[in-house]
Amino acid sequence: MLYKLTLDKLNGSMKILVTGGCGYIGSHTIVDLIQKGYEVISVDNYLNSESEVLQHIKRLTGKDIIAFATDLTNLEETKNIFKAHPDIKGIIHFAALKSVGESTKIPLQYFRNNVGSMLNILECQKEWNIPHFVFSSSCSVYGNPDSLPVTEDTPLKEAESPYARTKQIGEQIIQDFAKANPTLNFILLRYFNPAGIHSSGILKEKAKREVETLVPIIEEVYRGQRDKLIINGGDYPTRDGTCIRDYIHIEDLAEAHTLAIDFLVKNEGQGKLETYNLGTGQGVTILEMIKAMEKVSSTKLNYEIGPKRDGDVIQVFADSTKAKQELGWLPKKGIEDIFNSVL
Helix, strand or coil, rough: CCHHHHHHHHHCEEEEEEEECCCCCCCCCHHHHHHCCCEEECCCCCCCHHHHHHHHHHHHCCCEEEEEECCCCCCCHHHHHHHHHCCEEEEEEEEEECCHHHHHHCCHHHHHHHHHHHHHHHHHHHHHCCCCEEEEEEEEHCCCCCCECCCCCCCCCCCCHHHHHHHHHHHHHHHHHHHHHHCCEEEEEEEEHHHHHHHCCCCCCCCHHHHHHHHHHHHHHHHCCCCCEECCCCCCCCCCCCEEEEEEEEHHHHHHHHHHHHHHCCCCCCCCCCEEEEECCCCEEEEHHHHHHHHHEEEEEEEEEEEECCCCECCCCEHHHHHHHCCCCCCCHHHHHHHHHCC
């Protein structure tokens, strides 16, 4: 087993820096890493997260973790993390602004934050010779693909939003950086649509800004916290006119990051640069997601069709065969599991 191999090699511990550690995916990944034997350092500027998440992580793992409140676009502050912990052996880089709609309104802020932080983290990786790097990328890099499901070899189309373009640029930067540093290892993880919450109910997606992702909005409508759900467009060329996405349970996604680190440790020094899709391979429409929640909750939800949203891709879902074959990753939870987790 990869986990046993990793823990044997590490003698029970390896220090991993998780950027955006108090965010939705970052916090779930930290829990999985700790439960699999890794030591974790979190860094987060709490722009769109809460420091109280650290206490939730402790409740789940029994561990206090070292945490830095750092803006990664500040190079000197970023370097201070590595000066304090020169024994960091891996980085999982989540920290980024992530709203498709918002990125179309303030693109420069997205480029400054997402690309700037990436450059600083990579500079520190080189200076401290950190062997392993996992990048939080996105299915948005595919744009509107010509064929589905997308594989890792599917040509990338024009980005539909500044957010998506920052992910394309991030991948390109890593590719060039990897060529110049052939002893370092990299994995690009292209997420599809993370959803749901931790099975304990303790960790949740808690954003400071207005919720824009589908499952939390559906939950708010179900709980009466939102009057109705506005579907962004109902005349797309899909089976019911609404966009199609590939929804993956957050715990399945978190586990993939641990498996990615395991893989890099196994191949240390080999100059790996691998890309993996992380999705279920099942495309689901917005209306089908609403119907699934209505089934699970036995509640009729209030929704209506509204105008299309700038930056939305019509449909995209994954072929994740490569991740299954090479990382040993297999998503275990489906759409009804996602909605059961939030009830």
